[in-house]
């Protein structure tokens with residue numbers, strides 16, 4: 001099975017030969033070129049992005065002899081304004097459509113899923129979601145100093161909004177009708193939509209229940225994507241710890257609190273570790289001194305002490321929060337509601353366990369056989385917080401996104417199944433033989449350029465699809481990229497993903513595994529968008545080419561130093577706005593620009609990673625310091641590198657490997673970047689020697 005249909009594992013000692021696989025490449029290039037680069041696209045791309053063939057200075061500060069590339073359209077003035085956030089589109093939201101979601105038809109280009117613009121054919125999966133931006137229309141942001149007024153305003157705002165009414169608590173009859181008395185396996189696409197609705201209801205129910213607990217914290221009750229406005233909430237303050245980010249911004253007079261960069265506010269039993277979400281419990285200090293909260297972060301958390309009221313559970317008491325607290329009803333969460341929501345799902349007993357694939361921070365993944373159909377699938381058991389009853393909201397988000405999104409580069413979630421209790425909930429996913437991290441650890445030589453192109457194209461297609469649909473993945477890394485022996489790459493693990501809206505809002509910085517975390521996050525930027533994912537893609541591209549993580553820092557400071565060492569220390573000139581970032585006040589050693597080419601030369605006599613001029617240009621664009629200038633997924637897909645020899649390898653010709661996921665994974669001995677939650681836990685336990693940038 002692991003050998004795939006190629007009759008055996010293709011070894012990886014012939015990388016360079018593969019580069020010369022020009023026959024297939026040429027064919028696929030013609031095809032690729034026809035579909036991916038029709039002249040009208042190229043013209044418009046050039047108009048927008050400039051001709052990258054002329055001399056220019058790279059936006060990460062490196063002077064480079066290729067062409068100047070004018071800054072891309074401003075992220076705030078591009079798609080974000082043109083298209084209503086939350087509008088689901090599988091197409092490329094390019095300028096040709098004025099940024100509106102295009103009606104597209106998916107097609108395979110060189111074995112890689114692509115999209116083409118289609119005049120009128122509606123996308124079968126086009127779907128409108130409720131936009132977080134809707135909630136911003138008044139531009140009002142509740143202030144900490146006026147919590148009581150905010151409470152009233154929240155009520156008013158909620159009453160005004162043209163969104164669906166608050167979802168009723170689910171009941172058995174609703175669920176019975178949802179399931180239609182049939183197995184979820186029998187459900188067709190329309191019923192699938194019902195399942196998604198059900199998940200949305202459940203997510204909303206959780207939000208509502210939290211609202212019941214914290215009525216003053218929530219101003220969005222009904223939107224499935226309500227959490228996207230996470231930081232608009234107003235929370236009474238409690239000084240748990242002081243963030244150097246805030247110190248930098250506000251000096252020593254700060255009144256409100258922010259945990260340290262990415263600090264996780266843990267539940268009542270901190271020894272049990274943080275909540276399911278990396279976002280969970282993260283409190284952000286806003287520039288104006290108000291306290292802003294990452295919405296989802298409260299969902300799964302319990303009070304720190306039993307006698308704390310829920311509204312003030314993470315925060316120090318002051319008179320406002322006391323007043324607030326006195327109005328706060330006791331938590332009313334009932335696990336029964338969750339159980340009800342899961343009725344109609346098949347039982348996990350209908351699957352035969354074959355082996356445990358891997359255990360991540362948030363779930364355990366098993367390889368199983370569907371007893372009914374014989375199909376091999378992956379089951380991800382959702383880890384529940386021990387400290388609190390209830391279904392983790394972030395797991396709901398992950399299920400919700402994965403059930404909603406269908407794309408060849410995104411792992412397909414088929415259904416949700418349950419065990420004997422609500423604590424045993426599983427996502428049934430298509431089974432993939434490997435993840436990219438595991439594959440690279442077993443490879444003797446790194447991928448060649450044509451293979452990297454094949455993988456990067458698939459990855460970019462998936463990321464473009466997410467961004468077009470207003471979702472940030474926020475944890476792109478090699479272990480979250482699954483591979484099968486048909487050469488297909490799929491993005492998984494949407495545990496940290498989140499919808500974003502326009503205008504940009506502050507989000508928690510504690511996202512993205514350290515090694516793949518964008519510099520603006522490391523430096524404490526509170527507003528970020530899709531380009532944080534693009535930085536991760538740059539790190540992944542470099543890792544594919546060299547088989548080594550590009551920046552493997554141990555702490556935030558170490559990570560920044562590693563980045564600066566290779567790309568140079570940024571300054572206001574190459575990154576306008578840099579000096580205003582909280583972390584920029586730290587005196588970093590001045591490093592010269594830009595040593596990336598040393599790592600990826602155009603030719604190598606030692607068998608090291610090589611990268612053409614165009615490939616290097618793309619890598620530089622992905623690793624551009626200034627987020628405004630960093631390349632988008634859409635533009636990256638059209639990059640010249642994918643059109644030059646060696647052409648992207650077709651998926652069918654990609655190397656195959658023994659299926660790692662058919663064995664229980666050994667304890668990982670490999671260098672591993674802690675994920676954001678793990679990182680937080682280590683910080684709390686003091687096991688990161690070199691404290692973080694803002695500690």
Ligand SMILES: Nc1ncnc2c1ncn2[C@@H]1O[C@H](COP(=O)(O)OP(=O)(O)OP(=O)(O)O)[C@@H](O)[C@H]1O
Pocket residue numbers: 357358359360361362363364365378380411429430431432433434435479480482492493494495661675
């Ligand atoms: N559909 C799948 N098929 C095969 N293996 C999978 C599948 N989904 C996940 N895995 C394996 O399980 C691992 C963990 O999965 P996932 O990243 O979804 O869990 P997690 O708990 O969120 O992990 P993390 O700690 O990295 O955030 C993946 O790296 C991959 O090796």
